Amino acid sequence: MTTPAVSQLADSLAVGRRRRLVRRQVVIWVLLVSLLAGFALTLMLGQSYTPPGDVVRVLLGENVPGASFTVGRRRLPRAVMSIVAGLSFGLAGAAYQTMLRNTLASPDIIGISYGASAAAVVGIVFFGLSGTSVSTLAILVSLAVAVLIYVLAFKGGVNGTRLILVGIGIAALLESVVAYTLMRAGEWNLQEAIRWLSGSVNGATWGQITPLLIALPVFGGILLSRARQLETLRMGDDVAAALGVGVATTRIVVLVAATVLVAFATAAAGPISFVAFLAGPIATQFVGRAGSLLIPSALTGALLVLVGDYIGQFLLPSRYPVGVITGALGAPFLIYLIVRSNRTGGSL
Amino acid sequence: MTDHTLKVERLFAGYGARSVLEGIDLELLPGKITAIVGANASGKSTLLRAMSRLLAPSDGRVLLDGKAVHQLPAKQLARTMGLLPQSPIAPDGITVSDLVGRGRHPHHGTFSRWSRTDDEAVAAAMHATRTSDLADRPVDELSGGQRQRVWIAMALAQGTDVLLLDEPTTFLDVSHQVEVLDILTDLNRTRGTTIVMVLHDLNLASRYADQLVTLCRGCLHLCGEPCNVLTEQTVREVFGMECRVINDPLSGRPHMLPIGRHHTGG
Numbered sequence: 001m002t003t004p005a006v007s008q009l010a011d012s013l014a015v016g017r018r019r020r021l022v023r024r025q026v027v028i029w030v031l032l033v034s035l036l037a038g039f040a041l042t043l044m045l046g047q048s049y050t051p052p053g054d055v056v057r058v059l060l061g062e063n064v065p066g067a068s069f070t071v072g073r074r075r076l077p078r079a080v081m082s083i084v085a086g087l088s089f090g091l092a093g094a095a096y097q098t099m100l101r102n103t104l105a106s107p108d109i110i111g112i113s114y115g116a117s118a119a120a121v122v123g124i125v126f127f128g129l130s131g132t133s134v135s136t137l138a139i140l141v142s143l144a145v146a147v148l149i150y151v152l153a154f155k156g157g158v159n160g161t162r163l164i165l166v167g168i169g170i171a172a173l174l175e176s177v178v179a180y181t182l183m184r185a186g187e188w189n190l191q192e193a194i195r196w197l198s199g200s201v202n203g204a205t206w207g208q209i210t211p212l213l214i215a216l217p218v219f220g221g222i223l224l225s226r227a228r229q230l231e232t233l234r235m236g237d238d239v240a241a242a243l244g245v246g247v248a249t250t251r252i253v254v255l256v257a258a259t260v261l262v263a264f265a266t267a268a269a270g271p272i273s274f275v276a277f278l279a280g281p282i283a284t285q286f287v288g289r290a291g292s293l294l295i296p297s298a299l300t301g302a303l304l305v306l307v308g309d310y311i312g313q314f315l316l317p318s319r320y321p322v323g324v325i326t327g328a329l330g331a332p333f334l335i336y337l338i339v340r341s342n343r344t345g346g347s348l
Numbered sequence: 349m350t351d352h353t354l355k356v357e358r359l360f361a362g363y364g365a366r367s368v369l370e371g372i373d374l375e376l377l378p379g380k381i382t383a384i385v386g387a388n389a390s391g392k393s394t395l396l397r398a399m400s401r402l403l404a405p406s407d408g409r410v411l412l413d414g415k416a417v418h419q420l421p422a423k424q425l426a427r428t429m430g431l432l433p434q435s436p437i438a439p440d441g442i443t444v445s446d447l448v449g450r451g452r453h454p455h456h457g458t459f460s461r462w463s464r465t466d467d468e469a470v471a472a473a474m475h476a477t478r479t480s481d482l483a484d485r486p487v488d489e490l491s492g493g494q495r496q497r498v499w500i501a502m503a504l505a506q507g508t509d510v511l512l513l514d515e516p517t518t519f520l521d522v523s524h525q526v527e528v529l530d531i532l533t534d535l536n537r538t539r540g541t542t543i544v545m546v547l548h549d550l551n552l553a554s555r556y557a558d559q560l561v562t563l564c565r566g567c568l569h570l571c572g573e574p575c576n577v578l579t580e581q582t583v584r585e586v587f588g589m590e591c592r593v594i595n596d597p598l599s600g601r602p603h604m605l606p607i608g609r610h611h612t613g614g
Contacts, residue, residue: 010471238433244426
């Protein structure tokens with residue numbers, strides 16, 4: 001019963017849809033190319049310049065005097081860490097924000113990242129843990145924090161605003177745990193503990209990167225496989241369920257995968273401030289809101305960390321860890337979001 | 349004309365410890381329009397939610413073609429039975445055609461691609477709800493009447509033979525209420541879609557429904573044709589209000605005139 005009018009409309013819808021799809025793919029490619037360019041540039045530039053030919057030879061495993069150490073041992077792990085941590089934070093942040101239909105619901109604002117930091121600091125200072133056991137503890141505690149926030153916010157269903165408020169409360173509680181622990185810390189522990197508080201890719205080693213390098217494809221893959229369900233959840237639980245989405249399953253899978261990803265990334269690079277929070281909204285500016293934000297956000301997150309770290313290292317009078325730079329970007333944006341939601345009369 | 353049967357058997361449901369539905373037995377007429385009416389908190393929305401498995405019943409069953417809906421795979425059910433809840437959320441910045449397209453979700457797997465069939469289903473849904481001209485507009489800029497038509501278009505794009513709607517006319521002015529009910533009637537007549545909706549307005553329910561269901565405190569009160577159901581006695585029992593029922597000169601269906609304490613000629 002396709003009338004000419006319907007057929008014509010279908011044609012014009014198809015044209016519009018293809019145009020949006022092309023635009024989206026162009027944006028994703030531009031992000032990807034920028035990321036690769038940024039990666040190449042950070043390998044070449046630094047205190048000294050290394051020509052591209054030398055960089056390639058180092059990457060192929062040759063021993064290049066002068067370049068093997070700077071590029072192979074310093075710049076490469078640092079750049080790889082920036083990218084995998086940024087991808088993880090961006091992906092997990094967008095998954096949280098989409099699932100809870102709220103920009104403020106990112107893991108760094110609702111206390112998930114704080115869970116990892118607090119666990120690590122307490123483990124280092126009070127129990128003398130180090131290395132993998134700190135990371136394991138951090139991952140377990142952030143999962144527990146996620147479950148706790150979820151349970152406390154649960155009231156016949158999960159409401160985004162309530163979850164955010166509970167999360168902010170938990171974050172404040174964890175912050176005070178960290179502050180108390182640091183006051184009791186001996187000097188030798190303090191250095192190690194501080195690394196868990198401000199995100200940094202400084203002195204990244206392959207030992208720190210490898211667990212995240214394994215976790216990212218596994219849990220990132222799980223998140224991407226749920227992209228369509230997540231998009232449908234944006235229309236509310238009822239509509240999503242009526243469209244055949246297993247709402248409870250999707251929520252649990254996404255919550256666990258995103259939390260584990262944030263925990264691994266935090267264990268590797270510390271809680272790089274606001275990357276999870278910022279990546280989604282920035283990516284929205286590029287791709288609009290018709291389709292899943294997961295991939296654009298992941299790429300944006302990686303670019304944020306890579307560029308933020310470069311700025312922090314070389315473009316400012318003294319050196320700052322990347323978390324300070326992204327924090328300086330994120331805080332004004334947080335205020336902007338709150339002011340805007342007040343102005344439109346909306347709730348959180 | 350579709351021949352899906354939808355049957356509710358001894359259905360108990362509620363929220364936590366609070367029980368709302370107290371054993372409802374109901375058979376919906378295939379290919380017809382059924383309106384569910386009742387006082388506030390009588391369980392109308394709960395019945396609709398339990399029928400569409402947004403809510404698990406504490407006892408009893410809902411049978412679609414003889415199969416319990418709470419045991420069917422979610423997507424399979426969503427290809428046969430659609431539901432438009434009371435206040436659906438439009439994602440920020442989404443356009444009309446994109447929102448309507450989301451109705452195609454149950455027809456897609458994880459990796460399946462958008463096809464011509466999808467475009468045509470979306471176009472037909474927008475045409476039927478007269479939302480074609482709004483295709484590229486963001487949903488959050490639309491008026492209440494337009495927005496409701498867009499949501500109905502999304503439910504139509506889902507292409508289900510059974511469609512449940514929870515108060516599709518709430519918050520609309522009278523002309524838009526009639527427009528929405530006309531669209532649903534068109535859908536029922538052209539595609540034979542079985543429509544079950546919760547309505548607040550007894551007179552519109554009486555005019556548009558083939559079958560009128562009244563609920564009272566979580567129990568089925570009456571079920572039948574409007575001329576048998578909408579009586580002065582029904583309104584007294586269900587709403588606790590006196591009224592007069594006259595014959596609607598336009599449709600020949602019963603029409604209820606409420607009797608309050610003022611302005612009733614007495």
